Amino acid sequence: QKEVEQDPGPLSVPEGAIVSLNCTYSNSAFQYFMWYRQYSRKGPELLMYTYSSGNKEDGRFTAQVDKSSKYISLFIRDSQPSDSATYLCAMRMNRDDKIIFGKGTRLHILP
Amino acid sequence: DAGVTQSPTHLIKTRGQHVTLRCSPISGHKSVSWYQQVLGQGPQFIFQYYEKEERGRGNFPDRFSARQFPNYSSELNVNALLLGDSALYLCASSLVASNEQFFGPGTRLTVL
Numbered sequence: 001q002k003e004v005e006q007d008p009g010p011l012s013v014p015e016g017a018i019v020s021l022n023c024t025y026s027n028s029a030f031q032y033f034m035w036y037r038q039y040s041r042k043g044p045e046l047l048m049y050t051y052s053s054g055n056k057e058d059g060r061f062t063a064q065v066d067k068s069s070k071y072i073s074l075f076i077r078d079s080q081p082s083d084s085a086t087y088l089c090a091m092r093m094n095r096d097d098k099i100i101f102g103k104g105t106r107l108h109i110l111p
Numbered sequence: 112d113a114g115v116t117q118s119p120t121h122l123i124k125t126r127g128q129h130v131t132l133r134c135s136p137i138s139g140h141k142s143v144s145w146y147q148q149v150l151g152q153g154p155q156f157i158f159q160y161y162e163k164e165e166r167g168r169g170n171f172p173d174r175f176s177a178r179q180f181p182n183y184s185s186e187l188n189v190n191a192l193l194l195g196d197s198a199l200y201l202c203a204s205s206l207v208a209s210n211e212q213f214f215g216p217g218t219r220l221t222v223l
Contacts, residue, residue, distance in 0.1 A: 004153075006153075008151070034211075036214075041216075041219075042216055042217075043115070043201050043203075043214035043215050043216045043217050044154065044201070044214045045214070046211055046212070046213065046214075049211050088153050088154070090153070097167070098144075098156040098159065098167050098169060099144075099154075099156060099212065100156070101146075101153030101154050101155070102153050103151070103152055103153050104152075104153050
């Protein structure tokens, strides 16, 4: 079993819809959780950074962490065509530990 | 402000050759990490350097090595290239080893 599982998609949704992206993980020692956005042929861009369980909101983006279920989610409200990209979940055990990434989910927002 | 910069942008090598990739972190950032991203996969951790010392190493063969210079820039070296080394090599920098990491655009390496 991989440490971090993420459906690669692609996921296609109409503009304006709410997008739900998620990852599951197997190592209960993970404490820090991140979501990155990666456009084609670019480096990943940090979107959200959370510690332990709970919700965090930033503009149209909301990150949720459920450590009891080993499940993390990213919600995008009022999705725009410019949100079309690959979204990578990532996590680490300690603040100075290596980051473990999921495979990434390719998202297409249809105008 | 300039972000993380990497050079070269693209590189084509043949099997058995050696390659050096370069990274300049964001000004003030002292930690640099290297990742390999194969097409269709997430980035995989190779090395982390902080204050010129290796702080972490991923599950990569000894053909992969890196170093960090006094100005905090870094080089990734790969010897005896294999076809499977073809990937996007990403560099990320952070203020300290534990902080949020910011990625550069990557170097796309093709091994023929």
